[in-house]
Amino acid sequence: MSEGGASKGKPRPFNRRVLLAGLVVVAPLVAVLVMNLGRNPHLIASPLVGRAAPDFVLRPLDGGEPVTLASLRGRPVVLNFWATWCVPCFEEHAVLVSAARATGDRAHFIGVVYQDDEEQVRAFLARQGSAYPSLLDPGSRTAIAFGIFGVPETFFIDGEGRIAAKHVGPLDAPSLEAKLRLSGLAP
Amino acid sequence: MRRTGGSLRRAAGLALIAAGAWLGAPLAVAQGPSAGGEPSRVVGPPRGSALAGDALSARAEDVAGLLRCPVCQGLSVADSPATMAVNMKAQVKDMLAQGYDEEQILAYFEHSYGEFVRLEPPLRGVNWLVWLGPLLALAAGGALVAWTLRSRRRVGGQDPLAPLPGPGTLPDDPELARHLRRVRELAYGWAHGRPPGSSS
Numbered sequence: 001m002s003e004g005g006a007s008k009g010k011p012r013p014f015n016r017r018v019l020l021a022g023l024v025v026v027a028p029l030v031a032v033l034v035m036n037l038g039r040n041p042h043l044i045a046s047p048l049v050g051r052a053a054p055d056f057v058l059r060p061l062d063g064g065e066p067v068t069l070a071s072l073r074g075r076p077v078v079l080n081f082w083a084t085w086c087v088p089c090f091e092e093h094a095v096l097v098s099a100a101r102a103t104g105d106r107a108h109f110i111g112v113v114y115q116d117d118e119e120q121v122r123a124f125l126a127r128q129g130s131a132y133p134s135l136l137d138p139g140s141r142t143a144i145a146f147g148i149f150g151v152p153e154t155f156f157i158d159g160e161g162r163i164a165a166k167h168v169g170p171l172d173a174p175s176l177e178a179k180l181r182l183s184g185l186a187p
Numbered sequence: 188m189r190r191t192g193g194s195l196r197r198a199a200g201l202a203l204i205a206a207g208a209w210l211g212a213p214l215a216v217a218q219g220p221s222a223g224g225e226p227s228r229v230v231g232p233p234r235g236s237a238l239a240g241d242a243l244s245a246r247a248e249d250v251a252g253l254l255r256c257p258v259c260q261g262l263s264v265a266d267s268p269a270t271m272a273v274n275m276k277a278q279v280k281d282m283l284a285q286g287y288d289e290e291q292i293l294a295y296f297e298h299s300y301g302e303f304v305r306l307e308p309p310l311r312g313v314n315w316l317v318w319l320g321p322l323l324a325l326a327a328g329g330a331l332v333a334w335t336l337r338s339r340r341r342v343g344g345q346d347p348l349a350p351l352p353g354p355g356t357l358p359d360d361p362e363l364a365r366h367l368r369r370v371r372e373l374a375y376g377w378a379h380g381r382p383p384g385s386s387s
Contacts, residue, residue, distance in 0.1 A: 021331070047301045054299070055225065115270050140274040147299035148271075149257045 046147055046166045053079075053157045054145035058112065058135035061121055067110070067135055069161065076107045076164075076183040077157040080171075081143060083116040084124040086151045088170035093128055099176055100131040107180070112137050114151045156183035226282055226291070229298045233286030247280040250289050254279070254296055255306050263306055355382045 082089040100109035109132035156165040164183040251265035256272040264272045296304045308314040357364040368380025
């Protein structure tokens with residue numbers, strides 16, 4: 001890289017300058033490109049991971065007292081944003097239900113309904129079964145506070161209320177297990 | 188040679204710094220303070236005055252125009268008909284009605300979505316490059332062109348605007364001069380390649 005093609009005869013002074021200017025422009029672009037080759041450009045890292053989870057006060061679908069995040073402290077929380085109109089949510093529903101049953105009371109599993117009709121959600125859960133509460137989020141205020149881009153998105157919140165991890169897209173059993181371990185819940 | 192090595196190293200260093208700044212920026216953002224979901228817990232108490240009526244609607248439209256709709260492709264919250272954008276606009280309106288100012292509202296959405304949610308990159312950190320980079324590049328390019336033209340004129344000794352040598356002149360190289368004289372003899376019929384009327 002030190003002399004390039006300038007070894008033969010008298011080098012023309014301009015070529016080297018062009019090479020330098022080109023390097024200054026191109027090298028950072030190439031570096032950024034190479035370092036991001038394996039990344040999905042549609043995934044934007046959440047600035048919330050590692051921070052305290054936004055608190056919420058949400059009404060459960062089946063009535064009863066509103067649920068706050070603060071009331072869930074002490075145990076890890078798996079917070080799943082979902083909707084009945086979302087096909088990947090349908091696929092991951094069984095994974096979440098069986099994981100919630102297997103985990104028992106060592107963790108809270110919570111669903112947050114994202115832009116959906118209450119009756120549709122009720123019918124969906126009656127048909128597919130449920131093992132944990134689903135909360136209603138009118139006006140998507142909680143979805144906005146969690147920076148939701150689409151459903152499904154799942155947040156793993158540790159016992160101190162800190163967001164340990166975020167999963168975008170449907171969860172399968174292995175990735176759910178790995179993320180649970182991250183949030184301080186070794187199975 | 189030493190000079191070239193030094194400038195190459197400098198260029199490589201600059202490239203590394205530029206690349207590092209681009210890649211390091213998201214990390215720096217992620218290390219900010221933490222807060223909860225209530226806007227006041229993220230951006231503090233309202234700093235502006237509470238709006239109502241037509242002023243509120245107009246201002247909500249303005250501020251929503253500065254936010255990127257997270258479920259669309261390059262549309263602002265004000266322009267998008269998506270449910271998410273409608274909900275975000277409703278929240279912008281609520282916050283304006285409570286007296287939050289524009290910067291607080293943008294900061295609240297940025298807290299959960301990252302800088303991505305701002306349609307215009309704010310003037311801070313590495314973003315200065317986006318705003319000033321083109322101007323700097325233009326100035327650097329202009330300086331490079333000016334410098335190159337000047338040094339060519341000086342080093343080459345041949346001013347491109349200087350008058351051309353006349354038909355009777357010969358190059359310094361005696362070998363080349365011999366051939367040139369032969370060409371002139373053949374082409375113009377000049378004896379010994381000398382223009383008619385010249386004495387030497």
